[in-house]
Amino acid sequence: MPGTTCTTRERREILSRENPIRTEPVTGAGVWRASDFSGPSDWTEVLEDHEIAELEAALAVAKDRGLPLQELSVDDFPLPTVGRRLDGIVDELEFGRGFVVLRGLPVEKWTVEDAKLIYWGIGLHLGAPVSQNAAGELMAHVRDHSEGELGDPNVETRAYRTRSELPFHTDSADIVGLLCLRNSGQGGESTLASSMTVYNHLLTHHRELLGLYYHGFVYDRRAEEAGDEVPYYRNAVYGYFNDLLSCRFYMTHYIDSATLKSGIPLSDIEQYALRLFQEIGAMPEHCLSMKLQSGDIQLLNNNLVVHGRSSFQDQPGRRRDLLRLWLNTRKARKYPDDFAAFRFGMPKTQ
Template sequence: MPAPSADTILTEPVTGPSAWRAADFSDEGDWVTALTPAEVAELDAALATARGRGLPLESLTVEDFPLPTLAKTLEATVQELEFGRGFSVLRGLPVERWPLEDARLAYWGIGLHLGTPVSQNAAGELIAHVRDYGQGGVENPTTRAYRTRSALPFHTDSSDIVGLLCLRSAGRGGVSTLASSMSVHNHLLAHHRELLGLYYRGFVYDRRTEEGSQELPYYRNAVYGYFDGLLSCRFYMTHYIDSAVEKTGIPLSGIEKHALRAFQDIAAMDEYRVDMTLRPGDLQLLNNNVVIHGRSAFEDVPGRQRDLLRLWLNTRFARRIPEGFARFRHGMPVTR
């Protein structure tokens, strides 16, 4: 089959479950799946099996982490992520009684049942801690956003699926916010049609010192692309757009700044936004093709540091998109 084209701008509204609005949900029960005691016991048994293999994480397979019952729940979750609303929360992983290494191993095993993990940074990390590393805020041009306690605007990650397993919640703040990028596109189509071409052309993003020695320290990526009858979104951190200007020497135009503000403002409208506070043991899963996410700033308190484990995954149902549309969809190259 020919490669999907990147030349088409969608001019009809997106329909279906991925184009959701806040009013489509009555409460968190619409997206939370609580694990049963039997499923948790199955996780504990699978942990023992995987530990007994004595293999590094990247060498383990689904067969090393058997989940005969929970696998059905995970398969239903994948279906929801790929063909439904595009987000879900699995609740009840016993992270408070698991040592960190067991939590990492259990999370990895769950991830293998969901899809294929990919590298998240230049160090090649497949599981990364999302916490305050004390390196300054997201305005620091050498720091990735997940290593700060800053408020993060709406954005996507690079892979198709991003998972966040909450080990410890913040003392204050850290509220997760989601919106459907499909509904944002529908709003743009109805009210700001003149801006659509800017999003399909995309913006230049800073690599934030994670480029290789022979690579440019920035790259361009489209926000929207319409391929094989499906609209996909990649909208990376706007702070990375701002810091890229210092490296390219090309300032953003007034209309580009307006388009970036409009995207954020639309996503933040009560009509489209869903807020949730993750508790320890919650696993939030998002499809970056159809869902954008952000968070409020957070503060740690003595003896309690907010800590989430992140996985980037692609499932076997991954949609076909051109190689250049989602630059690091299959993982960031290891340069360190």
């Protein structure tokens, strides 16, 4: 009734109805183990010479338009052949294993601006790009910006701007793409695990903890909040909607630093649940690793896959540099807007 106030128990019951706990194992191609793959060729698609030529022809069309990136459309980057291949990649991301590496872009012979434009055009054929930070960037450089290490409690920077080791996590939009312009001399290996396989392991061995993941954790906004917003927010790790399980497991460092801002410490069982998720994902039978080559585009579906990275060290004349896109495809699953914070982009506040 209007004007009535729900009790805590009633609020929990409403929440459980909106996001019920899945009690059956997840099945399908998105549930995978390392042994399901014979090697990188199982997830790598190599561009052929005629496809590179088509991309360069589309680049010329887009440059002739003379429009800023955000004003370009798919029609401004025509890909009659490559576009069909990219549509198949979208199917693999949305309905298959949830990750693909597209290999063979000759970025060494292109200017950085041309590489950005070609990458943007590929992104438009995959989905709709969304903003990644409070500055409204639609394409961000993933490299060491010399702003400090991620584990330093006095550092407010986002993880992608450091050289630190990154634990398993997801990004905010459904699809995260990384174009490798140049990899580091040391480190920087990418690690992947199926969050659906992690879920099945939890269901079998730690069923009593599932409610914690559905309730979620509080994350630090990392100084990217608007003036009237609190500097932290809560987000669920798992959500079960329309018979599909989805995952959002943001950076655990942001959970740690959020406790300083909210004044609410993590309980022992919450800390255990966070460690356990990482440990299950890192099991050798669950985890894949890869080091991207120049010209590779790694594409991951955050609903199905968690990813991490080893720390890296730039060497003189060789600075690790990847370009990131956040995308939502036209075949994306549907779930409540408040399940995945910033799924449709971060609001511009700077």
